[in-house]
Structures are given as C-alpha cells and as structure tokens.
Amino acid sequence: MIYHAEGVVLRSQAFGEADRIVTLLTRSEGKVRAAARGVRRTRSRLMGPTQLFTYGSYLLVRGRSDLETLSQGEIRESLRNLREDLERMAYASYACELVDRMVEEREADEPVFFLVLQVLRQMDAGADPFGLARYLELALLDHLGYQPQLDGCLGCGRAWQPGPGWGLNGSEGGLLCPECATSRPVRRLSPGSVESLRRLRSLSAARAGVLRFAAGTGREVRDALKDLLDARVEGPLKARAFLESLELAPWKEETHGRAGPD
Numbered sequence: 001m002i003y004h005a006e007g008v009v010l011r012s013q014a015f016g017e018a019d020r021i022v023t024l025l026t027r028s029e030g031k032v033r034a035a036a037r038g039v040r041r042t043r044s045r046l047m048g049p050t051q052l053f054t055y056g057s058y059l060l061v062r063g064r065s066d067l068e069t070l071s072q073g074e075i076r077e078s079l080r081n082l083r084e085d086l087e088r089m090a091y092a093s094y095a096c097e098l099v100d101r102m103v104e105e106r107e108a109d110e111p112v113f114f115l116v117l118q119v120l121r122q123m124d125a126g127a128d129p130f131g132l133a134r135y136l137e138l139a140l141l142d143h144l145g146y147q148p149q150l151d152g153c154l155g156c157g158r159a160w161q162p163g164p165g166w167g168l169n170g171s172e173g174g175l176l177c178p179e180c181a182t183s184r185p186v187r188r189l190s191p192g193s194v195e196s197l198r199r200l201r202s203l204s205a206a207r208a209g210v211l212r213f214a215a216g217t218g219r220e221v222r223d224a225l226k227d228l229l230d231a232r233v234e235g236p237l238k239a240r241a242f243l244e245s246l247e248l249a250p251w252k253e254e255t256h257g258r259a260g261p262d
C-alpha cells in the first residue's frame with residue numbers, strides 16, 4: 001500500500017550508513033515507523049522532512065513488516081526554533097517522547113495529532129514550554145482514557161472544596177480529601193495547585209503557553225502530573241531526566257516558581 005499522510009516527526013534515529021528511521025505521528029494513520037533510505041547523504045531531499053519535530057507531508061509505503069518506507073517528504077512547517085534553542089529542544093523532545101510512549105502504532109487519532117501539533121507550534125513560537133508540557137500531560141491522560149479525578153475525592157466522593165489537607169494519589173488516579181488522605185499514600189497539594197491542575201483542563205494550548213504559576217505551585221503541579229503519568233507509562237522517559245537537570249540548573253532557579261498573577 002502506498003499512501004500520503006501528513007505527520008509530525010516524533011523521533012529520528014540514524015540507522016546504518018546513510019539511513020534514518022523516523023517515527024511519525026500521522027493524522028490519518030496514527031503513529032508509524034518508517035525507514036528513509038540514503039537520507040544522510042548530502043543532497044538527499046528527505047533530509048529536511050525527516051528532521052526531528054518537523055511537520056510535513058509524506059509518501060509512505062506499507063509492506064508486510066511493521067517498518068514502512070518513507071519515499072518522499074515535503075516540509076509543511078519546519079518548526080526550526082525547537083531545534084535551535086536548548087530549552088525548547090528539551091521540552092519538545094519530552095513532548096514527543098511522551099506521546100511516542102503513550103500511543104499505539106497505527107491507531108489513527110486525529111485529536112492527539114492536533115494536540116501535539118498545537119503544542120509544538122506554541123513552543124516554536126516562544127510560548128512558555130513549562131505550562132505547555134503540563135497541558136500536554138493532562139490532555140494525553142484525559143484523551144487516552146485515564147481521566148484523573150480532579151473534581152472530588154476518589155475515596156469518599158466528596159466534592160473538591162478549596163482547603164488544606166487534600167492530596168493526590170498517582171496510581172489511583174486522582175484527589176483524596178483530607179480524611180481519606182490520612183489512610184493512603186498521597187502527595188499533599190496546596191489548594192492553589194489543585195486549582196491550577198483543574199484549570200489546565202479547560203485551557204487551549206495557546207492559553208497554556210502563557211500560564212504563570214504562583215510560587216511553588218508550578219513544582220507541585222509538575223510533580224502531581226508526574227505521579228499520574230508514572231502509573232501509566234512504563235519505564236523512565238529519557239527526555240524528562242534531561243529536562244529536570246535543566247530545570248535544576250542554577251540560572252533556571254526562579255523560572256517556574258515565579259510569583260505573579262495566574
């Protein structure tokens with residue numbers, strides 16, 4: 001089968017002497033892996049379209065193997081800023097690795113395709129990648145059927161009321177009220193962090209890219225989402241470790257704990 005598909009390059013690995021294996025998140029066919037032959041030779045027309053994070057149109061050949069052949073490609077949006085700035089590259093790599101790990105091959109899912117494309121476009125345009133990463137994490141959990149319970153207590157059903165003592169249990173997938181939290185393992189969350197998590201759900205990618213988290217909240221929101229994801233994604237994410245080392249760098253200290261209006 002030969003087919004056209006638009007897609008985003010989630011992963012691009014050198015293979016053999018001159019080839020690349022790319023993982024594409026396509027709009028019509030879901031995630032596919034394809035070999036691009038001879039792409040690393042100079043003047044290969046596939047060099048640009050197979051670069052990491054590129055949004056392009058592709059001509060693919062599907063045979064009997066899981067690995068398809070990418071025979072032609074054309075750049076729609078190169079999203080090149082994602083490859084030229086260390087912080088954006090780290091966040092975009094994390095976004096792509098997370099999606100790669102969470103979606104199955106050859107399961108078409110247009111909303112996930114557009115979610116990823118919007119997040120990468122916002123990052124490319126210079127929006128704050130921290131809020132966008134949190135937005136993507138929650139949107140993926142919601143869309144893939146894991147909807148964390150953020151409206152009330154998983155234990156007793158009590159509705160969320162801003163107040164102290166609430167916590168989150170990642171493997172159970174949601175909030176626990178102060179009473180239920182005493183008997184189960186939870187990550188304690190400030191009322192502001194719970195509100196921020198709940199608000200993330202109602203945002204667009206564009207709004208998530210201008211989010212400002214109040215002091216301390218950003219870190220709590222990030223850690224809460226990490227707990228939720230760790231229960232769903234097997235094994236460590238390479239890009240996350242790199243991102244965390246970047247966030248801990250001294251010059252980044254205040255970036256995600258900044259005070260200010262939400």
Ligand SMILES: [Zn+2]
Pocket residue numbers: 153154155156157158176177178179180181
């Ligand atoms: Zn409860």
